Amino acid sequence: MTTKRSPEPFAWLLFSSGGMAAAMLIPVLLLLFGIVFPLGWLSAPSHDRLAAVLTHPVTLLVLFGLCVLALFHWAHRFRYTLYDGLQLRKAAPVIAVLCYGGAAVGSVIAAFVLIRAL
Amino acid sequence: MTTADRRYHHPVSFTWWARKPSYLLFVLRELSSVFVAWFVVYLLLLVAAVSSGNESYQGFLEWSSHPLMIALNVIAFAFVLLHAVTWFGLAPKAIVLRLGSWRVPPNLILAAHYGAWLVISVAVAWVILR
Amino acid sequence: MSETDDKHAVPDMPDTTGTITMEVARFRPDRESEPSWDSYDVPLRKEWAVLDGLNHIKDQLDGTLSYRWSCRMGICGSCGMTVNGEPKLTCSTFLTDYAPGPVRVEPLANFPVIRDLVVDIEDFMAKLPTVKPWLVSGDEEPAEDSEYRQTPAEMDDYRRYSMCINCMLCYSACPVYALDPDFIGPAAIALAQRYNLDSRDEGNEDRRDVLASAEGVWACTFVGECSVACPKDVDPAGAIQRYKLTAATQAVKDLLLPRGAR
Amino acid sequence: MAAWHNVVIIGGGGAGLRAAIAIAEANPKLNVAIVSKVYPMRSHTVSAEGGAAAVAGRDDADDSFDEHAYDTVSGSDWLCDQDAVEAFVVEARRELLQLEHWGCPWSRRPDGRIAVRAFGGMKKKRTWFAADKTGFHLLHTLFQTALSYSDIVRYDEWFVTKLLVHDGRVRGVVAVELATGATETIVADAVIVCTGGCGRVFPFTTNANIKTGDGMALAYQAGAPLKDMEFVQYHPTGLPFTGILITEAARAEGGWLLNKDGYRYLQDYDLGSPTDQPTMRSMELGPRDRLSQAFVHEMEKGRTIEHEAGHVVHLDLRHLGKELIDSRLPFVRELCASYQNIDPVSELVPVRPVVHYMMGGIHTDINGATPLTGLYAAGEVACVSINGANRLGSNSLPELLVFGARAGKAAAEFVSDVPGAATGPVLAQGRDEERRLHRELAGRHGSGGERLADIRTEMQDAMEAGAGIYRDEASLIKAIDKVAELKERFARAAIDDTSRTFNTELIAMLELSGMLDVAECIVASALRREESRGAHQRTDFPGRNDEKYLAHSLIRRTPAGESRVDYLPVTITRWPPGERVYGR
């Protein structure tokens, strides 16, 4: 049998790395910036401090990696959720283009935003 | 040989995922990805705000403490935790580590993931709060 | 319908502690176009499996009920059915666990129903050979009068995946199989891994095209219910996850290394 | 148009699959089909637990083919054919190795060689095992290997109802497809019967629901003789109520049998004296016939335990420890937990003798050929015989491999040498059988007749009462009369189900019809053998009588429909009849 090998492994690798990065980094970041600071449990860092941390090239690189991987993680998972949850397997190609395309566009935007911060 | 197909095919219901708690949990886990994506958006907004000066940063802080925003982020946080926990639970299934002829027991792999999670979280918090 | 005829009481068995109602899905293709329910009262005995209840119905109450069974010791894999919504081996699932009842018995989900509790598993039977679940021997086959050496540790690598009794409970539990009938499915992939991980086998490459296709491991979204349903602790979900990592690593290698170098 | 194959194999268990592979290897041009009433991997071979015997590795200098042969011959109470046994012990080793090369996960020693365990009646450790799911692994290995021969055609879930015989030669079968109810004539140049045993003729058995002796009945109806049918093996350790087997391996690993006083009672029955470590051919490692008989005597002495499902003794595994039980006997632990709600690591297991295996079966020669041209048989359904009056545990799995392969090769040769014949008359016979089946389906409905299950239960009880571990003339005559009565009642029995689709009641009816024939053969053969030998114990003839009965019984159906028993001397090569000595 000569089934053509699919691009799935690469999508899956991105999905997996994204899943790992998201699991390791997002909870703490979201907890701090989404809940703790807004609720005032701790006072948010000053602009200067945060700007110093955020504009550091290493930070930007890490954040860029996180954004790209997390977006592709989303794209992959969401694509299957649409297939299965909404039984849209017939629309598979369109969904795939929309999801991965969305992640790619998102990545470009992320690059733009992050470079601007440099 | 086969007479006409008189087999009964159960239609898959549109709400199949509500049939069992485990299926529901699965769908919720998959939906966590939406909140992962939401976080990326949120993060980029934060970065953009910070890089355009203190004023817009303060604006961001204000926006983020709107009750609706907080509610959304609490939900997002719950989903992201669900993601993390299920993700780590899955890791020992994919990874089989062998040191010499010793196979690292799955529980150890699991524990290592949680350990790393803790270390990374503390480090990130330290960098931000220092 | 109920047990009315005393003549049919089963002899020389301990006292019944009462009865339990079994609601059984019926489908008679020559008479009806979709399934219906029949209800029977059967004795509730502590040793009785759900299968014993069905046998009581067939022998004493209604000979037209059809279902498969054979070994009644959880090893032949023929008696899988849906009991109160969960896929189970009916020969090792006990009525008392469902007391006071009723117990609902349906055919395994995700398969076409042939009749009553009998489902059509030809789809699996057709897919199984495509993953080449047999030992592909390499150049190092041992002499005819001796064995391959294989240490207990090497055997442990695949032992778990060799325990599959083809009972189809995992297929019945997997929503992806329900939605995408082309999915090769948990047991077939676990069986492929059973050979892939066997130190005597050289067939990894031969199985790759099918396993690493879109209908192979990539269709699985790790619902994990297959491993929950599996009565023999095969852990097909784990087998699939592991192969995803293997296949992804291979794909990257293929990309980096020139063709012939593999 | 009817289907046609060079060779049709009935049965997809161990014997049938091995035969199919043998044919595919012997002559890939032949067109082979397996017809099986269940999917092959559901066959009863899947239930075998303990292991498969063969002299192990070359480097095990301490065992030899001769010793395996001697254990088998003495275990059989000298009723086996020694030429067959000599061939068997040599080929058993080859077959088990072949299985290893096909991937069977035999348990291993630390250095990677195959491990062997002790077994009842064997003087040396030579039982290969795959934990305690040997049959399961063996069957799945064969099934999966057979999948690699894509030319082997399979009729899964087809039930064979008749052998077609024309001009003194078997020419095919008629079979019903369960899923559709379609009846089909399948023409063949040779047929191999591999349908397994008939434990379901008895009420309390380790055997699966499918073990209804169909093949024996098919051959008998077609005029082939059945051999040594009086020899029915009771396994000493079945779980009460279900009859689920607790493998002999449990005793081989060191388990003890205790009576109600906690006493290892086997020492009272000339089986040696108790030792802490298991001793070969002694005590709990004695042969099955002697152990089951000892149970009956204990019960008569009032030293067994009363259990809600009858009298039992205790199997004690507690001293083996959790680790050994989990590595060597995991399935035993699983079965005890599911079906008896006990943990053998800390509790005693109640057990009692249970019908387990048929030594007798379709009479074949050393190549699996029956006296009926074109008909072959192998596995439990056949009687070559290497088992004689009592099979040794773990000899059956290698037997079905050795003689499955032999029957396959012999059939392949036969069909290559002998030209096919006209099919016209064969098809006509097939059409007759199809009409008969349609009549059965339509004619028995609503006739107000008896339920099949009641007739079946009465037959089983009559067999247990009349032809159990101990029998005598009076009990056997009673059983014969009862079976005759049941046959008459069967003719008027009713069925509820007239559907064509997956009609399991029709199948149960066809099975019961065959079981009644088989039951008749068992009791008739048992009545004629006026001696006690191995598993056949006559209280009215307590001794072995080599002068008259060092011979196989052959029962066949006369054209008038009666049964007739003849005798055929056993073949003796090197081991003249002697005393069976265990524990001394």
Ligand SMILES: Cc1cc2nc3c(=O)[nH]c(=O)nc-3n(C[C@H](O)[C@H](O)[C@H](O)COP(=O)(O)OP(=O)(O)OC[C@H]3O[C@@H](n4cnc5c(N)ncnc54)[C@H](O)[C@@H]3O)c2cc1C
């Ligand atoms: C619980 C248990 C444990 C055992 N443990 C051991 C052990 O440890 N070691 C050992 O050596 N032996 C053991 N035995 C004995 C051994 O397992 C059997 O003798 C052997 O497996 C029989 O194999 P077979 O191929 O002859 O038949 P089976 O495996 O019984 O196969 C019979 C086949 O015939 C088919 N068939 C039957 N009738 C029809 C029909 N009318 N039409 C179409 N198809 C039909 C069935 O579908 C099936 O495929 C054990 C037996 C039992 C019951």
Ligand code: SF4
């Ligand atoms: S993997 Fe488990 S559930 Fe699936 S068929 Fe095999 S034994 Fe059954």
Ligand code: F3S
């Ligand atoms: S349930 Fe199905 S989706 Fe994958 S993990 Fe199991 S095969």
Ligand code: FES
């Ligand atoms: S009857 Fe064999 S697994 Fe249940």
